[in-house]
Amino acid sequence: xxxxxxxxxxxxxxxxxxxxxxxxxxxxxxxxxxxxxxxxxxxxxxxxxxxxxxxxxxxxxxxxxxxxxxxxxxxxxxxxxxxxxxxxxxxxxxxxxxxxxxxxxxxxxxxxxxxxxxxxxxxxxxxxxxxxxxxxxxxxxxxxxxxxxxxxxxxxxxxxxxxxxxxxxxxxxxxxxxxxxxxxxxxxxxxxxxxxxxxxxxxxxxxxxxxxxxxxxxxxxxxxxxxxxxxxxxxxxxxxxxxxxxxxxxxxxxxxxxxxxxxxxxxxxxxxxxxxxxxxxxxxxxxxxxxxxxxxxxxxxxxxxxxxxxxxxxxxxxxxxxxxxxxxxxxxxxxxxxxxxxxxxxxxxxxxxxxxxxxxxxxxxxxxxxxxxxxxxxxxxxxxxxxxxxxxxxxxxxxxxxxxxxxxxxxxxxxxxxxxxxxxxxxxxxxxxxxxxxxxxxxxxxxxxxxxxxxxxxxxxxxxxxxxxxxxxxxxxxxxxxxxxxxxxxxxxxxxxxxxxxxxxxxxxxxxxxxxxxxxxxxxxxxxxxxxxxxxxxxxxxxxxxxxxxxxxxxxxxxxxxxxxxxxxxxxxxxxxxxxxxxxxxxxxxxxxxxxxxxxxxxxxxxxxxxxxxxxxxxxxxxxxxxxxxxxxxxxxxxxxxxxxxxxxxxxxxxxxxxxxxxxxxxx
Numbered sequence: 001x002x003x004x005x006x007x008x009x010x011x012x013x014x015x016x017x018x019x020x021x022x023x024x025x026x027x028x029x030x031x032x033x034x035x036x037x038x039x040x041x042x043x044x045x046x047x048x049x050x051x052x053x054x055x056x057x058x059x060x061x062x063x064x065x066x067x068x069x070x071x072x073x074x075x076x077x078x079x080x081x082x083x084x085x086x087x088x089x090x091x092x093x094x095x096x097x098x099x100x101x102x103x104x105x106x107x108x109x110x111x112x113x114x115x116x117x118x119x120x121x122x123x124x125x126x127x128x129x130x131x132x133x134x135x136x137x138x139x140x141x142x143x144x145x146x147x148x149x150x151x152x153x154x155x156x157x158x159x160x161x162x163x164x165x166x167x168x169x170x171x172x173x174x175x176x177x178x179x180x181x182x183x184x185x186x187x188x189x190x191x192x193x194x195x196x197x198x199x200x201x202x203x204x205x206x207x208x209x210x211x212x213x214x215x216x217x218x219x220x221x222x223x224x225x226x227x228x229x230x231x232x233x234x235x236x237x238x239x240x241x242x243x244x245x246x247x248x249x250x251x252x253x254x255x256x257x258x259x260x261x262x263x264x265x266x267x268x269x270x271x272x273x274x275x276x277x278x279x280x281x282x283x284x285x286x287x288x289x290x291x292x293x294x295x296x297x298x299x300x301x302x303x304x305x306x307x308x309x310x311x312x313x314x315x316x317x318x319x320x321x322x323x324x325x326x327x328x329x330x331x332x333x334x335x336x337x338x339x340x341x342x343x344x345x346x347x348x349x350x351x352x353x354x355x356x357x358x359x360x361x362x363x364x365x366x367x368x369x370x371x372x373x374x375x376x377x378x379x380x381x382x383x384x385x386x387x388x389x390x391x392x393x394x395x396x397x398x399x400x401x402x403x404x405x406x407x408x409x410x411x412x413x414x415x416x417x418x419x420x421x422x423x424x425x426x427x428x429x430x431x432x433x434x435x436x437x438x439x440x441x442x443x444x445x446x447x448x449x450x451x452x453x454x455x456x457x458x459x460x461x462x463x464x465x466x467x468x469x470x471x472x473x474x475x476x477x478x479x480x481x482x483x484x485x486x487x488x489x490x491x492x493x494x495x496x497x498x499x500x501x502x503x504x505x506x507x508x509x510x511x512x513x514x515x516x517x518x519x520x521x522x523x524x525x526x527x528x529x530x531x532x533x534x535x536x537x538x539x540x541x542x543x544x545x546x547x548x549x550x551x552x553x554x555x556x557x558x559x560x561x562x563x564x565x566x567x568x569x570x571x572x573x574x575x576x577x578x579x580x581x582x583x584x585x586x587x588x589x590x591x592x593x594x595x596x597x598x599x600x601x602x603x604x605x606x607x608x609x610x611x612x613x614x615x616x617x618x619x620x621x622x623x624x625x626x627x628x629x630x631x632x633x634x635x636x637x638x639x640x641x642x643x644x645x646x647x648x649x650x651x652x653x654x655x656x657x658x659x660x661x662x663x664x665x666x667x668x
Contacts, residue, residue: 003046003297007293007294007297008042008225010291010293010294011042011046011294011297011298012038012039012042012223012225013038013280013281013282014077014081014289014290014291014294015034015038015041015042015074015077015078015081016034016035016038016252016253016276016280016282017276017277017282017289018073018077018080018081018091018288018290019031019034019035019038019071019073019074019076019077020034020035020073020268020273020276021273021287021288022073022076022077022091022092022094022101022288023073023094023267023268024267024268024269024270024273025092025094025287026094026095026096026267027267028095028103028267029072029073029094029095029103029265029267030070030071030072030073030264030265031073031251031254031263031267031268032071032189032191032250032251032257032263032264032265033068033070033071033074033156033158033187033250033264034071034073034074034077035250035251035252035253035254035263035276036187036189036222036248036249036250036251036252036263037071037074037156037185037187037222037248038074038252039222039223039224039225039228040156040185040187040222040228040246040248041074041078041156042225043225043228043229043232044064044154044156044185044232045064045078045082045301046297046298046301047229047232048062048152048154048229048232048236049062049064049154050062050151050152050305050308051064051082051112051301051305051308052302052305052306052308052309053079053082053083053084053112053301053302053305054083054302054305054306055305055309056084056085056111056112058305058309058312059149059334059427060148060149060150060151060309060312061151061305062151062152062153062154063114063127063130063151063152063153063154063425064114064154064155065114065115065117065123065124065126065127065130065153065154065155065156066105066117066123066155066156067117067120067121067122067123067124067127067155067156067157067158067161067184068117068120068123068156068157068158068160068161068187069104069105069116069117069118069119069123070103070104070118070264070265071156071158072101072102072103072104072105072118073091073094073101074156075105075112075113076090076091076094076101076105076110077091079110079111079112079113081290081294081295081298081299082298082299082301082302083298083299083301083302084111084112085111086100086101086110086111086112088288088290091288092288103118104116104117104118105117105118106452106453107425107453107454107455108453108454114130114425115127115130115421115422115425115453116449116452116453119445119449120158120160120161120163120164120167121160121161121162121163121164121165121166121167121170121418122166122418122421122445122446122449123155123157123161124155124157124161124162124166124167124170124171124184125166125167125169125170125414125415125418125419125422125446126418126419126421126422126425127153127155127182127184127422128170128171128173128174128179128182128241128415128418128419128422129418129419129420129421129422129423129424129425129431130153130422130423130425130426131153131174131179131181131182131241131422132177132179132397132407132419132422132423133422133423133425133426133429134149134151134153134181134426135179135181135402136377136397136402136403136404136429137149137426137428137429138150138402139402139403140374140403140428141326141329141330143319143322143323143326146315146318146319146322146323148312148315148316148319148330151181152181152182152183152236153181153182153183154183154184154185155182155183155184155185156184156185156187157184157185157186157187157243158186158187158189159187159188159189159190159191159192159197159201160192162186162201162205163200163201165414166414166415166418166445166446168415169412169414169415169416170412170415170418170419171209171212171214171241172212172410172412172415173409173410173412173415173419174212174214174241175209175212175213175214175240175241176213176399177397177398177399178213178239178240178241178399179241180238180239180240180241180242181241182241182242183232183235183236183241183242183244184241184242184243184244185228185232185243185244185246186205186243186244186245186246187222187246187248188205188222188245188246188247188248189247189248189249189250189259191250191259191260191261191263191264192261192264193261193264193265194261195261205245206218206243206245209243213240213241214240214241214242214243215234215235215238215240215241215242215243216242216243216245217231217234217235217242217243217244217245218244218245218246218247219231219244219245219246219247220247221246221247222246222247222248222249223248223249223252228244228246231244231246232244250263250264251263251264251268253276253279253280254268254272254273254275254276255272255275255276255279256272256275257272316330329374330428332428333375333427333428334427334428336427336512338373338375338509338510339372339373339374341372342369342372342373342509343369343372343506343509344372345368345369345371345372346365346368346369346502346505346506347364347365347368347498347502348499348502349361349497349498349499349502349527350527351527351528351529351530351531352526352527353526354524354526355497355498355524355525355526355527355566356498356524356525356527357520357521357522357523357524357525358495358496358497358498358500358501358520358521358525358562358563359386359387359388359462359463359520359521359522360388361497361498361501361502362387362388362389362460362462362501362505362518362520363388363389363390364498365501365502365505366388366389366391366505367391367392369505369509370391370392370394370405371393373430373509374405374428375428375429375430376391376405376430376432376509377391377397377405377406377407377423377429377430377431377432378391378405378406378407378420378431378432378433378434378458378460379396379397379406379407379408379409379416379432379433379434380407380408380409380416380433380434380435380460381409381410381411381412381413381416381433381434381435381439382408382409382410382411383434383435383436383462384406384408384434386436386462386463386522387434387435387436387460387462387520388462389432389434389460390406391405391406394406396408409433413435413439413440413442413443414442414443414445414446416433416435416443416446417433417443417445417446417447417450417457417459418443418446418449419433420432420433420446420450420457420459421446421449421450421453421455421457424450424455424456424457425455430456430458430509431457431458432457432458432459432460433457433458433459433460434459434460434461434462435460435461435462436461436462436463436468436475436477437461437462437463437464437465437477437480437481437519438463438468438474438475438476438477438480440459440461440477440480440483440484440517441480441483443459444483447459447484447487447490447515447517448487450490450514450515451487451488451489451490451514451515452489454489454513454514455514455515456508456511456512456513456514456515456516457515457516458508458509458515458516458517458518459515459516459517459518460518460520461480461517461518461519461520462519462520462521462522463475463477463520463521463522464477464481464494464519464520464521464522464562464563464617465477465478465521465562465563465617465618465636466478466617466636466640466641466645466648466649466652467521467522467523467563467617467645467648467649468522468640468645469522469523469642469643469644469645469648470642470643470644471642472640472641472642473639473640473641473642476639476640476648477618478617478618478619478636478637478638478639478640479618479619479621480618481494481519481616481618481619482618482619482621482622484517484519485590485591485622486622489514489515490514490515490516490517490591491507491508491511491514491515491516491517491589491591491592492516492517492519492589492590492591493507493508493516493517493518493519493539493588493589493592494519494561494562494588494589495518495519495520495539495562495588496525496528496560496561496562496563496564496565496566496586496588497525497526497527497528497536497565497566498527499527499528499530499536500536500539500565500586500588501518501520502536503536503537503538503539503540504516504518504539504588505518506540507539507540507589507592519562521562521563522645523563523645525562525563525565525566526566526569528546528565528566528569532547533546533547533569533584534546534547538586539586539588539589539592540592541592541593541596541600542587542588542589542590542591542592542593542594542595542596543559543585543586543587543588543589543592543593543604543605544585544586544604545583545584545585545603545604546565546569546584546585546586547572547583547584548581548582548583548584549572549573549575549576549581549582549583549584550575550576550579550580550581550582551581552581553581554581554582554583554606554609555580555581555582555609555611555667556575556580556581556582556583556609556611556612556613556663556666556667557582557583557585557605557606557609557611557612557613558571558572558582558583558584558585558612558613558615558659558663559584559585559586559587559605559612559613559614559615559626559627560585560586560587560614560615560616561586561587561588561616562588562616562617563617564615564616564617564634564654565586567615567654567655567656567659568584568615568659569584570656571656571659571660571663572584574656574660575660575663575664580663580664580667582663583606583609585604585605587614587626590622590625590626605626610628610630610631610666611630611631611663611666611667612626612627612628612630612631612632612666613627613631613632613633613634613659613662613663613666614626614627614631614632614633614634614635615633615634615635615654615659616633616634616635617635617636617649617654618635618636619635619636619637620633620635620637623635630666631666632662632665632666634653634654634658634659634662636652640652
């Protein structure tokens with residue numbers, strides 16, 4: 001129900017001072033955003049947001065993103081007030097050890113947090129992915145008279161968000177796609193850490209978003225609930241994504257810090273906070289004060305949300321009678337289950353000395369999986385033909401083709417990464433983003449956040465080494481495998497042939513609690529004869545014994561990943577022919593191998609065998625964990641060069657002769 005002006009003002013000030021009290025108690029945090037945007041947040045959450053605090057994962061809820069995640073107390077206050085599982089004690093424990101109210105919101109940690117924000121621009125861009133997901137699932141499940149998937153993506157975005165390049169990439173993409181379910185309110189307080197934005201950010205932001213194809217409105221007073229409400233209503237009626245530029249005052253109410261950089265990222269101090277309470281008519285004591293009528297007003301969200309979801313479930317029961325198969329599939333995705341036969345057509349590749357590039361077998365596996373796994377969608381950053389990631393028999397996702405499963409992200413790696421993460425927050429969607437491995441640098445922040453958030457995003461990264469050839473060192477990744485392996489909770493897989501590619505995709509699809517990076521070659525690699533060498537399902541354990549060559553117990557262990565597996569096999573065969581006992585270990589994933597029990601790891605790497613040689617076309621960093629103090633490497637601890645790939649490999653020592661020589665030197 002609509003509140004009286006007095007109750008409304010109390011409800012807004014409750015957000016302000018609950019947030020400020022928490023920041024001051026922690027002696028750490030950002031009071032400026034919560035105090036400045038409290039009226040915006042109130043209007044969104046009380047007049048527009050369709051959600052159920054008692055079921056934060058209800059599929060057809062609206063999503064709310066606090067893209068300026070530094071203002072996290074705004075979100076935690078809203079979650080507590082409206083009845084989510086965020087207690088007042090959790091508010092009082094803001095930013096403390098093992099708290100569910102950390103300095104920046106973390107997906108999966110706190111009920112009601114839709115995405116991890118803090119690195120600016122990411123939340124704005126995640127919302128674009130969410131809007132794509134909403135439209136895609138609507139195209140997939142909605143039928144005439146049955147709009148089961150129909151909700152909005154709301155966000156509060158900041159100056160810092162709009163300055164970041166990822167926001168420009170994602171906003172451009174959203175405008176092109178006419179994602180009309182996006183409604184963002186821009187906290188135009190004109191203050192950043194360095195002071196007034198006049199020193200850095202003087203473009204006309206509204207015209208910029210108009211140029212992107214967005215619906216743009218201006219609200220002159222960010223504390224005017226009725227003006228904000230009217231603007232949101234107009235935004236929801238437009239087919240374009242919308243941004244509402246609301247003029248706000250950072251640290252609203254603070255006697256000396258309002259509209260200054262001092263309000264941004266430091267506690268106000270008890271004297272300043274007391275002055276703000278006096279100024280806005282708020283009691284000095286107790287701290288964390290929530291008037292009873294205000295709490296009752298906010299907690300209306302519980303009954304309202306429960307009724308909204310109940311009505312939606314009733315719609316599904318009617319829908320089920322007319323569209324039983326689709327309803328069953330909708331049940332499946334809400335239970336986070338894969339179709340039972342999703343992997344039935346994963347190919348088994350015949351042995352072939354010439355083989356194929358793993359990027360090519362990657363494309364074949366994608367298209368074997370896709371018909372049985374409608375959840376799989378994705379695309380590339382303007383490199384579809386090179387990454388081999390196009391799903392056959394599906395068009396490009398466009399404003400007029402929401403059912404499509406292919407994305408032309410354009411040359412927007414960082415935007416693509418953040419959009420993929422937004423897609424991944426939705427059930428029934430397993431998204432991938434593809435580019436060259438060297439360009440993973442452009443989207444590292446998004447990859448890192450997928451790992452931190454335990455999202456099952458899949459990163460397809462091709463052209464994985466100096467094998468790129470003539471394009472030269474700007475396009476030849478050498479340090480990138482090490483950089484990806486350094487990210488906690490990210491599994492990096494560099495398969496060695498087509499059958500390992502198939503198993504790597506199986507891992508990525510089934511691994512729903514974290515992201516996977518799949519690393520593929522540009523150049524051909526042989527497809528191993530699996531009647532001679534061990535089955536490729538060993539990939540699932542990260543490393544496995546391909547073969548023991550020779551007449552006795554292994555004296556030398558050769559290990560390799562990716563394109564170097566073929567080189568290892570050839571070198572191992574020569575060593576065996578010369579009378580040496582050699583173990584060949586395919587090593588596609590350090591993370592998966594590290595997760596195995598010590599007994600299995602010892603079975604593979606034989607602790608008593610000290611002569612260990614690793615072969616990988618990248619920097620040697622990190623391999624010492626597996627080769628030990630007495631092992632050696634054939635690696636690339638320098639940038640590459642512009643020349644045919646085969647020539648570069650030869651010049652840098654990736655030859656049978658060099659591998660054999662190094663292995664024999666270790667044996668002595």
